[in-house]
Amino acid sequence: MARYDAFFDTLGLRDWCDADKTDAPLSMAQLLAQAQGDGGEVETPGLPFPSLDELHQACSKIGQTRDLTEGLENGFLSIRSELKYVLDPITQPLSWMLDGTLFVFESAPWWVMMPALLLLTWFVSRSRAVTWFVTFVLLFFAFIDHYEVAMQTLAIVFVCTGISVAFGVPIGIGMSKSDTAQRSIVPLLDLLQTLPTFVYLIPLIFLFPVTESKLYGIAIILYAIVPVIRLTDLGIRLVDKDVIEAANAFGLTSWQKLTRVELPLALPNIMAGVNQTIMMSLAMVVIASLVSAPGLGVLVLRGIRALDLGVGIVAGLGIVLLAVVLDRVSKAALNRVDTRAKTK
Amino acid sequence: MTPKVSIRGLYKIFGADAKSLVPLVQGGMDKATLLDQHRHVLGLQDINVDMQPGEITVIMGLSGSGKSTLIRHLNRLIDPTAGEILVDGTDVMSLDGDALRQMRQKRMSMVFQKFALLPHKTVLENAQLPLSVQGAERKQQDEEGRKWLARVGLDGFEGRYPAQLSGGMQQRVGIARALTANTDIMLMDEAFSALDPLIRTDMQNLLLELQKELQKTIIFITHDLDEALKLADHLVILKDGAVVQQGEPQGILLNPADPYIEDFVSDINRARVLRVRSVMRPLSRDSFDGDVAANSNLEDMIGLSDGDTSLTYRVMDGDEAVGQLDMKDLVKALVPRVSGQDTAA
8 A cells, every 4th residue: 555545544534535536547657667567556766755646646635746737737728718818909019019010120121221220329329339330230231141030130129128118117116116016026027037938938829829929029028028127126226315305305296206316317227127128038039939930030940950050150140249239239328328317 | 583493392203113102201211211122212302492583593413313303304304203393383294295295395495415416417407406396487497596506606507417516516506406495494404514624614604694695594403513603593402312402502602501511512612602792791880991892702802802811891782882891701701611610600
């Protein structure tokens, strides 16, 4: 008999355990044991603590470990249609934005796209060096015939970063205003940041068709929104207490305090968060190519699948180049707001 | 004269269950016992101060005496545990969010030790802050801001950022900002403590000059007795959250109420602080060695008499003879009183 029989007998639970006893599916250990010809009984291996599988042998009411994962899956599947009913319409605009932006980035001729990007670079960075650098990188992408895929990746990064900022900054503000909110959101952010990136994709694949661009959009945003939330919260909490006190003493309303004091003073930190968000969405965009996100990631994936070393490396380096560009531009913007606040 | 600001039986206890401990403190429990037995910190106890309109009330105390806590009660940056604060007869505690903001905007402005300017705004924008908060017209904001910046001597610095200015200049912006608010009451929390001594003297003179012109009700916090004596019309000395003595500064200097204050005032350059009017006697003779103004300080007198203690002067307040000054009294007044002895003959 199994190891824990005595335990259930003493507790008087034997009847409960054996009620409607069926032949439960065999656990892996039992199967192995059977295969080795030892009969159904398992000589339980080493560990001295109870495990679900062992308890199951003694009492069939207790589930096996594989029931746990199965239960989780069934649970998810049972609420899937409801979840889909709610999430589908809410997230639909994301698909439109991604598709629209991709369409614009792909179909706009180079003589519109490149000047527009360079103007944007100049506008946010006000740095001649950075603008020249971006010019050369764009020309280089054209030179190696990766211009279009690079534009696709850029389009996805733009949309996802934009949405991350649009949601992340208000969430960060909320967190900075309430310690309770901060305490409850931080573990969630930790989870989002440490959950292996592929794991995001699994439930999403169940919810949305793989052809929908919001599938990868959501995965990227969930992953990339974390730093902008964290740094907005941090930035506002770090605003000089004396200045806040002065704002109170002169009778500023909460809104005036937020818009005139807290956000401007937290801006350098928020910009650092935006920089990180851009970097992380770029990292995720490659993984997202597994679920049909277009761009450089597709080429990386092709390199892996076909063991095509050259294609993979060129596309990978292209992503690095894109990352450097986005990082330099956003850092230059960060420096600009930073020095304006402190002007020497 | 009805006081502009009146503090009545104010208590502040820091801790989770402060309210219920008020009776204990009112019953005489001291700071150490409260901390020991109830884990609450006694911030202020039984403060009663009247602040007259048009006067500078200086609240002086060492760090930890509760002076910064006290000034923050006036505009309710800190809420009292018990007691009332009357401003023009209205209890500040009765104001709700909106009314409180109105009061902070229109009736009390504040100058801070660390300036607390907005680093991302220009000097002019900083000075305009109170008006822009109230939603005044651009033109008025601009005019008022420039006017007060000019008044504190910052012509031509309007477009600079605070970080480009020296500490003294930054605090001038702080004062201009408070003046732009055009409030009757100005709270100054160690406004000059972060400045170096020469600049501090400049700023004190600027404040006195402005005060002569504007006649505001100023509540000034400081830990520096020289500064307190220079500025105060009414001096309040705080120790461990309680008022030890308050009154006219000269009176405190000549008649310190307890050893703590004696200790405090003993390091002061009395010749510079004490005025003739505080050490003179009633007129008792006809011939004098000269006339002196009631408000000249003793240092000037020593210079005038050339150190001769046999002289006696007639003390004039304007055209009126108000008393006589015996140089011997003057010399006695220069020696700080020590507990147990009585030098005021």
